[in-house]
Amino acid sequence: xxxxxxxxxxxxxxxxxxxxxxxxxxxxxxxxxxxxxxxxxxxxxxxxxxxxxxxxxxxxxxxxxxxxxxxxxxxxxxxxxxxxxxxxxxxxxxxxxxxxxxxxxxxxxxxxxxxxxxxxxxxxxxxxxxxxxxxxxxxxxxxxxxxxxxxxxxxxxxxxxxxxxxxxxxxxxxxxxxxxxxxxxxxxxxxxxxxxxxxxxxxxxxxxxxxxxxxxxxxxxxxxxxxxxxxxxxxxxxxxxxxxxxxxxxxxxxxxxxxxxxxxxxxxxxxxxxxxxxxxxxxxxxxxxxxxxxxxxxxxxxxxxxxxxxxxxxxxxxxxxxxxxxxxxxxxxxxxxxxxxxxxxxxxxxxxxxxxxxxxxxxxxxxxxxxxxxxxxxxxxxxxxxxxxxxxxxxxxxxxxxxxxxxxxxxxxxxxxxxxxxxxxxxxxxxxxxxxxxxxxxxxxxxxxxxxxxxxxxxxxxxxxxxxxxxxxxxxxxxxxxxxxxxxxxxxxxxxxxxxxxxxxxxxxxxxxxxx
Amino acid sequence: xxxxxxxxxxxxxxxxxxxxxxxxxxxxxxxxxxxxxxxxxxxxxxxxxxxxxxxxxxxxxxxxxxxxxxxxxxxxxxxxxxxxxxxxxxxxxxxxxxxxxxxxxxxxxxxxxxxxxxxxxxxxxxxxxxxxxxxxxxxxxxxxxxxxxxxxxxxxxxxxxxxxxxxxxxxxxxxxxxxxxxxxxxxxxxxxxxxxxxxxxxxxxxxxxxxxxxxxxxxxxxxxxxxxxxxxxxxxxxxxxxxxxxxxxxxxxxxxxxxxxxxxxxxxxxxxxxxxxxxxxxxxxxxxxxxxxxxxxxxxxxxxxxxxxxxxxxxxxxxxxxxx
Amino acid sequence: xxxxxxxxxxxxxxxxxxxxxxxxxxxxxxxxxxxxxxxxxxxxxxxxxxxxxxxxxxxxxxxxxxxxxxxxxxxxxxxxxxxxxxxxxxxxxxxxxxxxxxxxxxxxxxxxxxxxxxxxxxxxxxxxxxxxxxxxxxxxxxxxxxxxxxx
Numbered sequence: 005x006x007x008x009x010x011x012x013x014x015x016x017x018x019x020x021x022x023x024x025x026x027x028x029x030x031x032x033x034x035x036x037x038x039x040x041x042x043x044x045x046x047x048x049x050x051x052x053x054x055x056x057x058x059x060x061x062x063x064x065x066x067x068x069x070x071x072x073x074x075x076x077x078x079x080x081x082x083x084x085x086x087x088x089x090x091x092x093x094x095x096x097x098x099x100x101x102x103x104x105x106x107x108x109x110x111x112x113x114x115x116x117x118x119x120x121x122x123x124x125x126x127x128x129x130x131x132x133x134x135x136x137x138x139x140x141x142x143x144x145x146x147x148x149x150x151x152x153x154x155x156x157x158x159x160x161x162x163x164x165x166x167x168x169x170x171x172x173x174x175x176x177x178x179x180x181x182x183x184x185x186x187x188x189x190x191x192x193x194x195x196x197x198x199x200x201x202x203x204x205x206x207x208x209x210x211x212x213x214x215x216x217x218x219x220x221x222x223x224x225x226x227x228x229x230x231x232x233x234x235x236x237x238x239x240x241x242x243x244x245x246x247x248x249x250x251x252x253x254x255x256x257x258x259x260x261x262x263x264x265x266x267x268x269x270x271x272x273x274x275x276x277x278x279x280x281x282x283x284x285x286x287x288x289x290x291x292x293x294x295x296x297x298x299x300x301x302x303x304x305x306x307x308x309x310x311x312x313x314x315x316x317x318x319x320x321x322x323x324x325x326x327x328x329x330x331x332x333x334x335x336x337x338x339x340x341x342x343x344x345x346x347x348x349x350x351x352x353x354x355x356x357x358x359x360x361x362x363x364x365x366x367x368x369x370x371x372x373x374x375x376x377x378x379x380x381x382x383x384x385x386x387x388x389x390x391x392x393x394x395x396x397x398x399x400x401x402x403x404x405x406x407x408x409x410x411x412x413x414x415x416x417x418x419x420x421x422x423x424x425x426x427x428x429x430x431x432x433x434x435x436x437x438x439x440x441x442x443x444x445x446x447x448x449x450x451x452x453x454x455x456x457x458x459x460x461x462x463x464x465x466x467x468x469x470x471x472x473x474x475x476x477x478x479x480x481x482x483x484x485x486x487x488x489x490x491x492x493x494x495x496x497x498x499x500x501x502x503x504x505x506x507x508x509x510x511x512x513x514x515x516x517x518x519x520x
Numbered sequence: 521x522x523x524x525x526x527x528x529x530x531x532x533x534x535x536x537x538x539x540x541x542x543x544x545x546x547x548x549x550x551x552x553x554x555x556x557x558x559x560x561x562x563x564x565x566x567x568x569x570x571x572x573x574x575x576x577x578x579x580x581x582x583x584x585x586x587x588x589x590x591x592x593x594x595x596x597x598x599x600x601x602x603x604x605x606x607x608x609x610x611x612x613x614x615x616x617x618x619x620x621x622x623x624x625x626x627x628x629x630x631x632x633x634x635x636x637x638x639x640x641x642x643x644x645x646x647x648x649x650x651x652x653x654x655x656x657x658x659x660x661x662x663x664x665x666x667x668x669x670x671x672x673x674x675x676x677x678x679x680x681x682x683x684x685x686x687x688x689x690x691x692x693x694x695x696x697x698x699x700x701x702x703x704x705x706x707x708x709x710x711x712x713x714x715x716x717x718x719x720x721x722x723x724x725x726x727x728x729x730x731x732x733x734x735x736x737x738x739x740x741x742x743x744x745x746x747x748x749x750x751x752x753x754x755x756x757x758x759x760x761x762x763x764x765x766x767x768x769x770x771x772x773x774x775x776x777x778x779x780x781x782x783x784x785x786x787x788x789x790x791x792x793x794x795x796x797x798x799x800x801x802x803x804x805x806x807x808x809x810x811x812x813x814x815x816x817x818x819x820x821x822x823x824x825x826x827x828x829x830x831x832x833x834x835x836x837x838x839x840x841x842x843x844x
Numbered sequence: 845x846x847x848x849x850x851x852x853x854x855x856x857x858x859x860x861x862x863x864x865x866x867x868x869x870x871x872x873x874x875x876x877x878x879x880x881x882x883x884x885x886x887x888x889x890x891x892x893x894x895x896x897x898x899x900x901x902x903x904x905x906x907x908x909x910x911x912x913x914x915x916x917x918x919x920x921x922x923x924x925x926x927x928x929x930x931x932x933x934x935x936x937x938x939x940x941x942x943x944x945x946x947x948x949x950x951x952x953x954x955x956x957x958x959x960x961x962x963x964x965x966x967x968x969x970x971x972x973x974x975x976x977x978x979x980x981x982x983x984x985x986x987x988x989x990x991x992x993x994x995x
Contacts, residue, residue, distance in 0.1 A: 007642075138902075147718035148718055150715055150719075151704075151715075151720060157941075172900070172903075174903070175900060176891060178860065178892070178896045181864075181892035181893045181896070182860070182889075184892075185867070185893070190594070191594060192882035193707070194880070195682050195705070195882055196624075196681070196683070199882060199883070199886060205601075208594040208595075208597060209593035209595075209598055210593075210594075226924060227920060227925065228916045228920055228921065229920070229925075230924040246721045272748075293710065293714055294707065294711065311814030320835065347713070347714070347739075348705050348710075348713070349710045349713055353564065355564075356562060356565065357563050359564055360563070360568065360569050362931040363533060363569065363808065363809050364808065364809070366808040368810065369733065370737065371734060371739055372737050373733070373735060415955035415956060418951070419947065419951035420973060422928065422947075423947065423948065423973075423977065424977075426931075426935075426940075426944075427940075427977060427987075431985060431987045433593075433598075433983060439932055440932070443932065445924070447921075447925065450916060450921050451856060452856075454852060454856075454912050454918075455853045455856045455857065455912055456912065456913055469885070472885075474706075474707065476884070476885075478705070479883070480880045481676070481702055481703070481880050482704055482720065484702065485880060518740020
């Protein structure tokens with residue numbers, strides 16, 4: 005360890021990390037990730053998958069820089085789409101929509117996007133610092149998570165989110181159960197038995213996430229707003245619509261006032277608590293293999309709401325409600341590399357890609373990786389850090405452009421959003437059936453929205469349901485079918501205890517609210 | 521306003537009819553034809569890495585762009601059906617082990633016959649490997665077998681997905697030894713390794729490339745392999761055959777063409793791919809990626825494939841797992 | 845009963861609760877037993893849907909006014925639904941690029957307050973946007989889109 009503090013070592017690392025090729029590819033990756041991730045309809049994972057052929061045709065070092073850049077950029081890019089259009093690009097961005105989209109409707113999209121950017125970068129840097137200095141201890145903690153522990157974490161997350169988001173508790177739980185049921189469609193995660201496919205071969209792999217997400221958010225929003233856009237223009241009662249056609253930047257229809265949409269250091273400080281909650285929660289959850297950035301975003305949001313001084317603002321455009329999930333999901337980028345580097349176990353699908361790139365460079369992910377490749381690893385850490393800084397500058401540069409897009413008149417935006425949703429869904433699996441699923445999800449989302457069912461718990465349960473089921477059944481297989489074996493873990497007991505306490509506190513608060 | 525609207529609607533309808541009536545002139549957009557190798561497992565996984573090794577080594581020699589595409593989903597059937605639905609022009613192939621192609625087809629009707637698939641080359645072999653944590657009370661394979669026979673289902677064993685090659689290897693070991701263990705399917709080799717390292721399961725069943733780094737670091741210990749010979753990644757680990765149990769169960773990784781792909785195209789690719797994978801560049805990249813190259817041409821691959829189909833059919837028949 | 849159908853909230857929760865009940869019955873018979881079987885989770889989900897559905901229905905029956913979101917207009921949903929189905933049906937027949945162009949022209953001009961006077965600009969915007977989409981998806985990302993017309 006003394007070697008890493010010697011001047012020679014530091015100079016080698018800095019020289020390698022700041023090679024022009026790596027800088028250029030990292031910057032290109034961030035720019036591409038942010039831009040593609042910000043296109044509503046193109047999910048973050050789709051961005052990476054579409055750019056994969058380019059990545060692997062490069063030299064491994066440049067490929068790593070590009071991949072890291074895209075990974076980080078697309079995390080933040082998803083927030084732009086969520087805030088500007090109310091269309092989440094990834095599961096984690098669903099929570100950003102909860103407060104980000106109302107923020108835009110309330111007239112401060114730029115402030116929301118900048119909050120998302122700053123908290124994203126903060127989360128990223130926190131998890132990278134923890135990766136560098138605390139990788140092994142955190143990995144040892146992560147290894148303690150087995151089936152029982154994962155199941156308890158998923159139960160905690162689903163219950164917390166169902167109870168905390170806008171809408172009644174019962175409707176939240178019903179929405180979560182609908183999400184669980186939708187997640188059961190297809191092959192079961194343990195035996196591969198097909199369920200609920202009704203003979204449709206295409207559903208054997210389950211309902212794909214992208215059509216569900218985009219359908220429930222984008223298509224349902226379009227279904228409700230499309231006619232309004234037509235009606236607004238037609239109505240004799242809204243004479244301003246004639247004026248707004250010729251007005252320059254300020255649209256009176258949307259009531260946008262740029263002077264109210266200015267970000268300041270004070271605003272950033274006001275969201276700092278939520279940012280740090282997200283950063284640490286995201287770092288921890290990112291280090292758990294397979295847990296996912298969506299779970300990190302949801303749990304960060306839930307915790308931030310519980311610990312906020314103004315929880316009543318959440319769901320109505322609270323900037324804390326934007327900062328927490330964004331910090332949470334970005335913090336998973338660095339920490340998902342922890343199990344990869346320490347034990348050769350990729351923490352996420354993108355971490356697996358990064359692992360493959362390492363292998364192509366002759367570096368075997370695993371316990372000996374650090375010790376056998378110290379200069380290369382520290383070079384990599386430096387690149388991760390400056391990619392975060394690049395994310396900050398590039399994001400800062402692109403935000404004003406996206407803020408302008410958010411104010412384009414609805415009659416142009418809605419048809420275009422629809423087309424992008426169709427193209428984005430088709431791009432992911434080249435399947436017409438996915439398009440029909442997209443429309444069906446849109447109808448479902450609309451019907452549920454009309455009756456005020458929150459969509460967040462549904463999406464979270466859909467995403468983590470298969471993992472929760474797998475953990476439950478694995479735990480029961482290990483425990484020979486005994487339900488009591490689920491409690492034979494102090495970590496699991498801890499999560500269940502926190503869940504029970506949270507339910508009691510929330511229920512108490514809701515009763516008090518109802519009868520006050 | 522109303523007149524304008526009516527005119528607008530009429531205009532749009534006429535425009536639509538015009539385009540629909542000349543739709544017969546539609547032509548497929550000419551696409552630069554690249555050879556695509558489709559892998560049914562996720563990007564970054566072992567199949568995908570081998571697939572990238574093939575495409576990057578063979579591009580120059582084949583003289584055409586080659587793309588490695590990962591298409592996970594539905595237990596591998598997304599990729600399988602994708603390749604099936606492509607034109608039989610010899611530009612789209614499948615790279616897989618038997619777990620995603622043969623096993624599912626023996627258990628349910630999936631719209632293809634196993635004889636529809638023609639192996640072109642075999643690239644490598646996956647050897648099911650049984651391993652434990654370094655500090656496990658199980659001393660060696662014989663110790664495990666003795667304890668497990670004395671107390672059925674005493675030990676929990678993590679393996680990959682249900683009926684994946686390591687799981688099949690495990691089933692064969694149990695049949696040959698008469699022991700019973702509690703099987704715990706996982707999402708793949710990485711999760712299995714994590715469960716063993718975290719002491720959530722007693723034993724793991726995976727492949728050498730997944731556990732090599734942990735084994736070299738002294739965190740896990742391999743008990744035995746189900747191959748005919750020892751693996752060069754785990755030279756100190758005995759095979760179950762050496763230990764006196766008649767268990768040989770390995771999984772090949774092959775590139776397949778679906779039926780009707782022209783013979784000359786398959787022959788051309790067989791020659792070029794083998795040539796490419798024998799180059800120094802390919803051999804050294806394989807070494808970096810911990811891939812032990814095990815090249816076989818068409819004829820030999822076909823024999824191995826047929827034998828695997830027979831063996832698995834017989835195994836599933838015994839276990840009452842064949843499709844009705 | 846009339847109130848049941850007029851009250852959208854009650855109707856929807858009743859429908860979802862019914863799905864939960866049907867699911868519970870369906871998964872009860874002929875499915876492999878035991879907590880480690882493949883039907884534990886669907887059963888659990890249907891159980892939660894049913895229980896909380898019944899509780900929500902009880903709550904809703906007690907309310908004087910339907911608790912629904914007035915922003916969601918059913919007519920809008922139906923009209924957009926028909927339009928989107930037509931679009932998807934068309935694009936598999938005349939190609940996605942052509943169908944997209946037509947859809948955009950239709951949408952921009954129908955939604956415009958200026959009626960036919962906006963047709964030229966609608967066509968221009970639509971052509972430009974369709975071209976941009978073609979560049980991004982076909983040229984840059986190399987996605988093979990459903991067979992399209994003339995180019």
